[in-house]
Amino acid sequence: MKMEDIARLANVSKSAVSLALSGKPGIGAETRERIIQIANEHGYEGKAKAPVSADKLSRSLLFLVFANSGIVLEHYYQQPFFRELIHYIEERCRSKGFTLQFTSVDMESIGSIPAIVEENRSSGVILLGTNLSRQHIADVAEKLPRLVVLDTCFETLPVSFVEINNAMGAYQAGAYLCGMGHRDIGYIASNVRIHNFDARKQGFEAALRENGLEIASERTFAVAPTILSSQEAMKEQFERYLATYGKLPTALFCECDYIAISALKTLTELGQRVPEDVSIVGFDNISEAVIVSPELTTVHVEKSKLAYSAVDLLVEQIETNADVSVKTRVDTKLVQRLSCRAPGQTARPTYEKQPERA
Template sequence: MNLLSKKVTMQQIADHLGVSKFVVSKALSGKGGVSTAAKERVLEAAAQLGYFTQQNGGRLRSKKEDKAAKPSAPRQSVLVLMPNVRYQTMDSTYWGKIIDGISAGLADDQYGMVILSEQNVDNLRRVLNLDGILGIIGVGVVTSAILLEIHRLGLPMVLVDHEDALIPADTLFLNNIDSMNRLTRHLIAIGHRRLQFIGSVGFSRSFQDRFQGYRAAIEEAGLTLGDEPQGYLELDGLDHYEDQLAPWLQKKREEGELPTALVCANDSIAIGALIALHQLGIDVPQHVSVTGFDNIEDSAWTTPPLTTVHVPKEALGRRAVRQLMDRIQAGNEPYEKLLLAGEIVYRGSIQEGEAAGERGTAR
């Protein structure tokens, strides 16, 4: 039987998993009563069977309430949900700019903004006043449990720089794959043959896409991804990258395998690389070129200034607001994944690689 051709019910999910309807109901309600493992199995099965993508799937709102959610109704604020983690705050030179864009976009439409950095489902229920919330914009990584609760409540939702395989929603990203691909191809064009991607690909969807763009350019040129088994150098933590990179760079120098270009997943990693290289007396860009991604404010003030990809952070925020308003009007129209273009910012941290002299300059 093709479950996607009909309304998917809790009983069908239960039959598919071989559990009771009670277990499925508890898992989808988000109110507890089942183990974490059982809940994850139910959510995964529900997503696979199309439970969340069908009209009003798992939602509590009635059609009358959906109609009341239009901008013309007295719902005057948008909830901006940010993870409760120290690297992702309003003070961040990356995330803070996105929030600025959201604030400006809402102000243009005369809507208010409520910021919540909370990842506890029970607390989320307590603070949410549905009569005052027009919709939700999630900024960065938001847990599946929170997203499920938002979906269950029937609130329109847009996610910025994040997506969840279980919960359908409109998403907004920079075109990370294309931007990193163009940056890597430029490095190859100016003579670099020993490149290394630096950054933990599992950290975020953006890092995964940036590595994918890098890998495509490397493979197209017939080069190797680097000396690391997985093709990228994985880092621990969210700061003090120079402490991890310095021993690795020293080892590569001693082995005579120092890359000529370090392609970093973001500017913070690239700045750590610049510090580590300076500590080791390795000149940038004469011996090693370094690139970043995001174009945070500090990237223009490093020594040398950092070549990077500019992410239009405020534009991402403004576009998220517009997408939320479009979603409110669109109702059950297909969800969209939007990609904004990035722009390479060429600065002093790169120069021609060793292969450039073999065939002349290629700029």
């Protein structure tokens, strides 16, 4: 039985079989289970593996994800933000001489994590913490001595974390809109709450307070955070606001770029122009931010720095047996594009015209 035979029986590509048998992301859970079942039924054992030395164990890291919970979907590796993170994590691992394995589990599998780590022959774990509570992370940390949690932080846990400076990024967005002269500012929140979004709201509120403003409850909207297309729920909220107040806020801050792009498309369907009628600011600077029209003003997250910091912290734990946890926060910067303008400005921003050639 060869991989080609398994691929034929499962009606998938050979590469899909390779991903399933190696535990790497790139295929759905049902497809993975079907491939593994066929392999087991036909006695496929794969290539014989040489005994793993202690040194070799320390050259393998595991990227662990609790998928299908909140903002982290089953196909998390296809979500733009996480896709970029994974790319940089793999890049850093290679530069450090490490291999990287991937495993996604559900919330009920916390007790089996040590066995999962052993099965993947990994001596350290990078845990994607985006959608995890303090208790979830505490439970995992109790079972894993070498652990770095990426994309969240809980200050009172004796665990190494690498996170975005979420409050700073949202503060930058709020200060930018106020500086442009916006006073009627709305806020589009995720209807799934995580640590990152709560910190962003705090930062945005701080910027508005400094300018004598606040996020009024009637100008606060809540929608799904993982949809790039227009949303009916968002449209209904905007329509109710229009029916009550006659016009939308002159600017909207969105807790992530998914929401911002969804808002842009929803506003277009309602006949609202961006940025002529409504300015929009997002958060994350995913690759899609420059594909939409107008290009999205957003808070840039240095994903390479997040990924490199997580790998470096874990490698240091492995190589030095460090037992002191470290918390790293990566700052952000605002990227100004075409989805924002000063309120009341009717013409698109102009750029310096180059002299014509003779």
